Amino acid sequence: MEDINKINDIKNLLLNSIEEYKDGTSDIHPYDLAKELEKLRDLDDKEYEYVCKRIPSDLFAEILCEMPSYIQEEIAEVISDKKIATITSKMDSDDASELIYNISQKDEEIAQTILSKLDDEDKQIIEKLNSYDDHEAGSYMQSELFSATLDEDIGTAIKRLKSLKEEELLDNIFHVFLIDKDKKLIGAVGLEELILFDRQQHFREIPQDKLINYSCNHKSDISDAVEMFTHYNLSALAVVDEENRLLGRITHDDIHDVIQDQDTKQLYSLAGVNDDAENEESVYLIGRKRAIWLGINLVTAILASIVIGFFDTTIQSLVALAVLMPIVASMGGNAGTQTLTVTVRQMALGEISYQDAKKTINKEVIISLVNGLIFAFIIGIIAFIWFKIPLLGLVIALSMVINLLSAGFFGAVIPILLEKFEIDPAIGSTVILTTVTDVVGFFSFLGLATLILL
Amino acid sequence: MEDINKINDIKNLLLNSIEEYKDGTSDIHPYDLAKELEKLRDLDDKEYEYVCKRIPSDLFAEILCEMPSYIQEEIAEVISDKKIATITSKMDSDDASELIYNISQKDEEIAQTILSKLDDEDKQIIEKLNSYDDHEAGSYMQSELFSATLDEDIGTAIKRLKSLKEEELLDNIFHVFLIDKDKKLIGAVGLEELILFDRQQHFREIPQDKLINYSCNHKSDISDAVEMFTHYNLSALAVVDEENRLLGRITHDDIHDVIQDQDTKQLYSLAGVNDDAENEESVYLIGRKRAIWLGINLVTAILASIVIGFFDTTIQSLVALAVLMPIVASMGGNAGTQTLTVTVRQMALGEISYQDAKKTINKEVIISLVNGLIFAFIIGIIAFIWFKIPLLGLVIALSMVINLLSAGFFGAVIPILLEKFEIDPAIGSTVILTTVTDVVGFFSFLGLATLILL
Numbered sequence: 001m002e003d004i005n006k007i008n009d010i011k012n013l014l015l016n017s018i019e020e021y022k023d024g025t026s027d028i029h030p031y032d033l034a035k036e037l038e039k040l041r042d043l044d045d046k047e048y049e050y051v052c053k054r055i056p057s058d059l060f061a062e063i064l065c066e067m068p069s070y071i072q073e074e075i076a077e078v079i080s081d082k083k084i085a086t087i088t089s090k091m092d093s094d095d096a097s098e099l100i101y102n103i104s105q106k107d108e109e110i111a112q113t114i115l116s117k118l119d120d121e122d123k124q125i126i127e128k129l130n131s132y133d134d135h136e137a138g139s140y141m142q143s144e145l146f147s148a149t150l151d152e153d154i155g156t157a158i159k160r161l162k163s164l165k166e167e168e169l170l171d172n173i174f175h176v177f178l179i180d181k182d183k184k185l186i187g188a189v190g191l192e193e194l195i196l197f198d199r200q201q202h203f204r205e206i207p208q209d210k211l212i213n214y215s216c217n218h219k220s221d222i223s224d225a226v227e228m229f230t231h232y233n234l235s236a237l238a239v240v241d242e243e244n245r246l247l248g249r250i251t252h253d254d255i256h257d258v259i260q261d262q263d264t265k266q267l268y269s270l271a272g273v274n275d276d277a278e279n280e281e282s283v284y285l286i287g288r289k290r291a292i293w294l295g296i297n298l299v300t301a302i303l304a305s306i307v308i309g310f311f312d313t314t315i316q317s318l319v320a321l322a323v324l325m326p327i328v329a330s331m332g333g334n335a336g337t338q339t340l341t342v343t344v345r346q347m348a349l350g351e352i353s354y355q356d357a358k359k360t361i362n363k364e365v366i367i368s369l370v371n372g373l374i375f376a377f378i379i380g381i382i383a384f385i386w387f388k389i390p391l392l393g394l395v396i397a398l399s400m401v402i403n404l405l406s407a408g409f410f411g412a413v414i415p416i417l418l419e420k421f422e423i424d425p426a427i428g429s430t431v432i433l434t435t436v437t438d439v440v441g442f443f444s445f446l447g448l449a450t451l452i453l454l
Numbered sequence: 455m456e457d458i459n460k461i462n463d464i465k466n467l468l469l470n471s472i473e474e475y476k477d478g479t480s481d482i483h484p485y486d487l488a489k490e491l492e493k494l495r496d497l498d499d500k501e502y503e504y505v506c507k508r509i510p511s512d513l514f515a516e517i518l519c520e521m522p523s524y525i526q527e528e529i530a531e532v533i534s535d536k537k538i539a540t541i542t543s544k545m546d547s548d549d550a551s552e553l554i555y556n557i558s559q560k561d562e563e564i565a566q567t568i569l570s571k572l573d574d575e576d577k578q579i580i581e582k583l584n585s586y587d588d589h590e591a592g593s594y595m596q597s598e599l600f601s602a603t604l605d606e607d608i609g610t611a612i613k614r615l616k617s618l619k620e621e622e623l624l625d626n627i628f629h630v631f632l633i634d635k636d637k638k639l640i641g642a643v644g645l646e647e648l649i650l651f652d653r654q655q656h657f658r659e660i661p662q663d664k665l666i667n668y669s670c671n672h673k674s675d676i677s678d679a680v681e682m683f684t685h686y687n688l689s690a691l692a693v694v695d696e697e698n699r700l701l702g703r704i705t706h707d708d709i710h711d712v713i714q715d716q717d718t719k720q721l722y723s724l725a726g727v728n729d730d731a732e733n734e735e736s737v738y739l740i741g742r743k744r745a746i747w748l749g750i751n752l753v754t755a756i757l758a759s760i761v762i763g764f765f766d767t768t769i770q771s772l773v774a775l776a777v778l779m780p781i782v783a784s785m786g787g788n789a790g791t792q793t794l795t796v797t798v799r800q801m802a803l804g805e806i807s808y809q810d811a812k813k814t815i816n817k818e819v820i821i822s823l824v825n826g827l828i829f830a831f832i833i834g835i836i837a838f839i840w841f842k843i844p845l846l847g848l849v850i851a852l853s854m855v856i857n858l859l860s861a862g863f864f865g866a867v868i869p870i871l872l873e874k875f876e877i878d879p880a881i882g883s884t885v886i887l888t889t890v891t892d893v894v895g896f897f898s899f900l901g902l903a904t905l906i907l908l
Contacts, residue, residue, distance in 0.1 A: 024663065027667070029685065029686050031685040031686060032685070042813075158649055158650065161646075161649070161650065162650045165646070165650070172646075172687070173646040174628075174646075174689075191645040191646060191649060192615075192619070192626075192627040192628075192645060194649065195612055195615070195645060195648065195649050196612065196615065196616045196619070209478065213481070229710075230710065230714075231483065231485040231486070232483050232485060233626070233707040235628075235689060235706070252689070252706050252707075252710075253687035253706075256683075256684065256706070256710065256713070259710070259713065259714065260684075260713065260717075260803070263714075263717040263721075264799055264803070266721065267717075267720065267721050267724070267795060267799055268795060268796070268799070270721070270725075270795075271724075271791050271792055271794075271795035271796075272788060272791070272792055273792050273795060273796055278796055283817055283820055283821055286817075286821060287820075287821040287824055287825060290789070290792050290821060290825060291825050291828060291829075293788070293792070294785060294788060294789060294792075294825055294829060295829075297784065297785060297788045298781070298785060298829060298832065298833065300784075301780060301781040301784040301785060302781065302836065304780055304781075304784070305777050305778055305780060305781055308776060308777045308780070309777045312773045312774075312776070312777060315769075315773050315776050316770065316773045319766045319767075319769050319770045319776075320766075321776075322762060322766075322769050322773075322775075322776035322779075323759050323762045323763045323766060324759055325776075325780075326755060326758055326759060326762070326779075326780060326783065326892070326896075327752070327755040327756065327758075327759055329780065330751065330754075330755040330758070330888075330892075331748060331751060331752060331755060334726060334747070334748060334751045335744070335748060337725050337726070338725055338726055338727050338744050338747070338748075340725075341721060341722060341724075341725035341727060342722070342725075342727055342732055345718055345721055345722070346732075349714070349718070363737055363740075366737055366741075367737055367740060367741040367744060370741055371741060371744060371745050371748055374745060375745075375748060375749075375752060378752065379752065382756065434784075438780070438784075442780075
């Protein structure tokens with residue numbers, strides 16, 4: 001009952017917004033409509049389909065690019081190929097190519113059908129954008145931009161901008177990109193500069209020092225573009241080919257999404273989770289990827305158990321060792337995770353690099369040595385009071401220092417080495433570290449116990 | 455020797471750039487100069503001071519706001535209060551107030567001296583901005599903006615913009631904010647719209663549907679502003695007071711920094727690291743904060759040991775239990791961390807909320823149950839083969855299912871509950887979860903062993 005009310009509320013809100021949109025009186029952002037539509041989809045498939053069929057194509061173009069990829073993948077099951085083609089033609093090229101890519105992930109044939117219904121230019125652009133690798137700057141650019149040549153006067157260019165905007169072919173404009181007759185990029189002029197010039201003036205008259213000269217190659221890694229945006233506070237960045245010909249631009253809101261995705265990936269990788277899989281709707285896909293990681297962890301855990309197995313007679317003769325032994329491993333794991341996380345993050349933010357490696361490792365070793373000594377003292381006293389065996393206190397204290405020290409050292413060294421070999425330091429470093437802290441923890445504690453106590 | 459060459463290289467680069475800057479021919483971004491200056495500071499204090507004294511104030515204003523807070527804190531030890539005052543007056547108000555705040559953290563008196571050297575308006579603005587709480591939108595805004603009234607003609611406003619820009623009082627302009635005579639915000643017009651209108655036209659003539667109506671209250675949480683930027687792809691956002699009077703604006707590059715800081719905080723919190731402390735230079739401060747977290751973890755680990763202690767006679771009679779017991783706890787910890795991390799991140803990204811709690815918990819319980827069954831089977835077989843005790847395989851398999859199931863359940867429930875009680879779900883949830891998975895892991899394994907095997 002509650003659900004039916006909710007469904008009706010959302011449906012009415014969406015249908016009203018559609019009417020308002022048609023009248024030009026809508027004040028709800030497409031993002032918010034996308035979220036409502038998602039909710040409706042979760043609650044009732046049929047009603048979702050009903051509403052989808054009623055959304056006009058230009059509005060749908062704005063809504064659909066705010067929706068997660070698993071919904072884009074299935075959109076062909078809800079609305080006709082022809083309507084999807086119309087929607088695609090109304091999208092910015094980066095959003096359009098993403099939509100076609102997502103649909104092709106589910107059904108390559110439908111994606112081709114939709115492409116065939118587009119005009120040649122749109123089709124070529126989408127195919128071009130989708131030919132880039134995921135990590136290449138080109139796959140994030142849009143070809144829609146505002147450009148002009150040096151010989152043109154500003155007034156003519158603005159008239160062109162006006163008509164492009166009226167046809168809704170251009171949006172989110174921050175610069176005019178100046179190009180020569182071969183489409184080679186000369187530089188960009190911010191609108192805040194352009195607006196100060198007279199319309200009769202020619203672009204040639206804009207002084208050199210007002211030009212923005214940043215650009216990035218279409219094949220370069222998107223993280224290079226991200227760095228330029230972060231360091232130089234850019235609003236948009238020109239994308240050029242090997243001959244410096246202007247191909248497109250990347251805007252700050254695209255970069256914003258890239259950063260958020262990178263951060264999610266980093267966080268997930270450290271926790272042994274795959275970011276792509278987690279964005280899927282299927283519990284099966286999510287669970288399978290997580291299982292792989294748990295499987296790797298099982299191997300690590302068994303390794304640690306084998307180490308413990310070496311000392312079974314020691315444990316048998318003093319069961320207090322079994323009681324205390326997880327403490328050393330756990331403290332090492334935690335201290336190591338602290339170091340690892342900080343190192344991975346600071347490398348990602350560009351705050352430390354391979355050149356600073358020695359400085360970082362020194363810092364981490366000092367911190368872990370001092371903390372190791374502090375917690376060695378505390379746990380030594382506790383173990384002594386608990387089991388009334390002074391030497392047991394000494395054993396756990398010594399192994400605490402050893403394990404925290406190695407946790408700090410390896411927590412810093414592992415990600416630095418992985419980065420050196422161009423492996424993403426967030427992926428896999430946790431499991432290597434845990435193996436180290438578990439093995440060192442159990443081996444040092446039980447080994448020292450065998451030497452000192454027996 | 456290598457260091458001396460390096461010092462000289464950096465010093466020469468910086469001194470050259472200073473000369474080029476004075477001639478107006480510099481093409482190095484202040485960000486890159488800031489990074490070089492930081493390197494020089496690390497290598498040689500004296501040379502750093504020498505170069506700092508030679509940087510002209512307007513360039514220093516641009517460099518200093520790219521430097522980390524611990525360098526800003528100490529800047530008064532390197533250059534005179536008078537120069538810092540000049541530098542401050544050349545900064546945007548948000549950067550200026552941050553600089554004064556950082557200096558005051560080290561020495562309140564010097565901060566006051568610098569403030570007293572500023573003109574009254576600058577001083578008031580800085581004091582106003584620094585009166586906001588860290589989480590309030592007001593503390594991220596700058597008061598420099600381009601505004602106009604409805605009665606003004608566009609040409610006059612653009613002339614004003616031109617002279618403000620020539621005096622370097624205004625930069626990074628995306629909109630003109632329209633206000634009434636009481637400074638109340640009417641709306642914003644993007645430059646890409648404004649440029650299309652004739653200069654003779656009045657702002658009153660700009661149609662309603664070209665106005666951007668988003669704004670945020672100066673006392674509202676910065677995360678609300680972040681959401682508006684992410685959802686609606688904004689470039690800048692007006693900040694208003696309770697009477698809707700325009701106070702300032704937040705730009706996308708500020709929000710970008712906020713997002714990166716939030717992500718760092720989230721990642722660090724989950725790993726038991728304090729983000730503020732890690733930005734300090736002092737190893738002592740960093741180590742102390744980490745020790746607090748390790749101390750909490752020690753209590754957790756001892757709790758787990760107490761649980762093991764209950765079963766000391768069981769372990770004594772079958773030492774294989776001691777060998778195998780870390781496996782169950784470790785797998786639970788890992789599975790729980792997977793769930794916890796995904797839940798925390800998706801809540802932060804607004805993808806799941808308290809209303810979806812049931813759906814999220816269901817999903818996580820299903821995944822952990824299935825993975826629990828898979829790994830129960832695997833570890834059951836391994837334990838049986840290893841120790842040749844069939845019932846031991848059964849015990850570890852059962853406890854694996856129990857622990858992975860509780861890991862999935864609590865990994866989802868803990869952050870959702872913390873969020874419900876308005877506690878940051880990233881902070882503290884890891885330690886609560888580890889306690890659960892350790893205690894449940896050891897208790898179920900050793901408890902079942904006592905029941906079934908003995």
